[in-house]
Amino acid sequence: MSKKNDDFFKEKKIWSTVKDNLLGCYLQPYFSKILLTGKPIIYIDCFAGKGKFEDGNPGSPIIALDIIKERLDVTTAKSPYVEANFIDLNYAEDLRTNLSKYSNIRIISGKFEDNILNLLKSKNGCNVFLYIDPYGIKALQSSFFDDFSNGQFNTIELLINLNSFGFIREACRAMGVKFKEDDVLKDIIEYDSTKLDSSDKSILELNEIAGGDYWQAIIHDYKSNIINGYEAEGKFVDLYCQRMMKSYKYVLNLPLRLKEGQQPKYRMIHATQHQAGCLLMVDNMYCRWEAMREIQTGGQLSFFETNVKEEICDTDTLTDDVVEHFSQYSRSISISEAMASFFVKYGVIASTKNVRDILKELEKQNRIVIKRTPSLTPQGKPTKFMEEKKGQSVIVRWIK
Numbered sequence: 262m263s264k265k266n267d268d269f270f271k272e273k274k275i276w277s278t279v280k281d282n283l284l285g286c287y288l289q290p291y292f293s294k295i296l297l298t299g300k301p302i303i304y305i306d307c308f309a310g311k312g313k314f315e316d317g318n319p320g321s322p323i324i325a326l327d328i329i330k331e332r333l334d335v336t337t338a339k340s341p342y343v344e345a346n347f348i349d350l351n352y353a354e355d356l357r358t359n360l361s362k363y364s365n366i367r368i369i370s371g372k373f374e375d376n377i378l379n380l381l382k383s384k385n386g387c388n389v390f391l392y393i394d395p396y397g398i399k400a401l402q403s404s405f406f407d408d409f410s411n412g413q414f415n416t417i418e419l420l421i422n423l424n425s426f427g428f429i430r431e432a433c434r435a436m437g438v439k440f441k442e443d444d445v446l447k448d449i450i451e452y453d454s455t456k457l458d459s460s461d462k463s464i465l466e467l468n469e470i471a472g473g474d475y476w477q478a479i480i481h482d483y484k485s486n487i488i489n490g491y492e493a494e495g496k497f498v499d500l501y502c503q504r505m506m507k508s509y510k511y512v513l514n515l516p517l518r519l520k521e522g523q524q525p526k527y528r529m530i531h532a533t534q535h536q537a538g539c540l541l542m543v544d545n546m547y548c549r550w551e552a553m554r555e556i557q558t559g560g561q562l563s564f565f566e567t568n569v570k571e572e573i574c575d576t577d578t579l580t581d582d583v584v585e586h587f588s589q590y591s592r593s594i595s596i597s598e599a600m601a602s603f604f605v606k607y608g609v610i611a612s613t614k615n616v617r618d619i620l621k622e623l624e625k626q627n628r629i630v631i632k633r634t635p636s637l638t639p640q641g642k643p644t645k646f647m648e649e650k651k652g653q654s655v656i657v658r659w660i661k
């Protein structure tokens with residue numbers, strides 16, 4: 262069901278709360294850490310909305326600005342600098358009103374796709390964070406995301422709300438294939454959803470969004486009943502993330518679903534070049550997943566614990582995955598790098614603590630060597646930490 266997009270801001274829906282929590286809970290540690298790089302931070306909310314919902318709840322701009330203010334108040338960084346930019350096609354005036362009490366902000370009235378390159382042109386050497394929360398998929402051109410990763414910034418991170426099921430529906434339309442799961446979409450309200458027709462132009466547009474034509478084989482399989490719509494969505498997201506990894510080393514996705522057993526229709530995609538950012542996001546996505554599970558089950562305990570992939574999860578299965586992954590490291594590697602690669606490969610199926618605990622156990626069983634620097638505490642006892650931070654490194658190696 263398509264809705265006029267004005268309704269979106271009437272009251273904040275639970276979907277928006279889950280999304281905003283993912284953003285807000287990440288931005289707190291993100292700003293704390295990134296401020297210490299001493300380089301300017303450019304925060305851009307690329308589809309900013311009104312700033313605030315009509316029921317008084319904060320939208321993504323106010324959530325970010327409150328965190329920026331709070332982090333700037335407590336940071337130990339010398340001359341910290343954060344510039345916050347808000348782009349919206351329809352609501353620049355509302356943004357001006359709703360954000361009037363904040364300083365060092367820029368509001369841009371217009372399209373993300375028409376403004377983003379110009380905005381980033383003068384930001385070489387900065388830390389850039391883009392929050393990309395459109396209604397549909399049309400503005401998500403993958404060539405932009407590739408361009409941003411070309412090394413001109415000190416760091417670049419993207420958090421994208423991808424309407425993945427919407428992509429499959431439009432891909433079917435563009436290829437003249439009947440989309441059989443229309444009824445599945447009726448329980449989520451779509452605002453201003455992207456509509457494409459069956460034409461070569463639409464195919465090219467989808468190629469540009471997906472960053473290739475790999476999605477067409479998925480639609481062929483769907484048409485031939487080799488896979489259903491849910492499997493098509495899952496395959497598309499896997500390949501979309503793999504494609505994004507041509508430009509970003511670490512790409513994670515969190516499926517958004519509000520009912521247990523329901524298939525995801527949206528994914529939150531996080532892309533970064535840095536293992537520390539990836540691991541921060543893993544824990545954040547894992548917490549959000551637990552919060553979503555509470556919503557899904559109404560707080561009732563499930564008989565089986567399931568993970569983000571809706572697979573039954575238990576410590577034995579997780580241990581098998583950890584062993585499979587870490588046994589490839591017969592040469593020493595930083596624990597952060599190995600763990601970030603683990604989560605990119607397996608998904609956010611656990612918290613970083615769960616994996617570190619298993620590694621500790623494997624260390625006790627002499628299956629993995631863990632070299633910590635410093636190796637001794639000030640009292641001369643062996644150190645036991647499992648996390649890398651300033652002045653502390655952890656290197657792991659699998660014992661053959």
Ligand SMILES: C[S@@+](CC[C@H](N)C(=O)[O-])C[C@H]1O[C@@H](n2cnc3c(N)ncnc32)[C@H](O)[C@@H]1O
Nearest residue numbers: 308309310320321349350351372373394395396
């Ligand atoms: C999902 S809403 C954003 C909600 C916002 N993140 C929040 O939490 O409050 C999407 C916004 O994108 C805006 N929009 C639509 N097309 C756009 C485009 N091409 N460029 C920039 N903004 C656009 C709409 O006006 C709408 O406010």
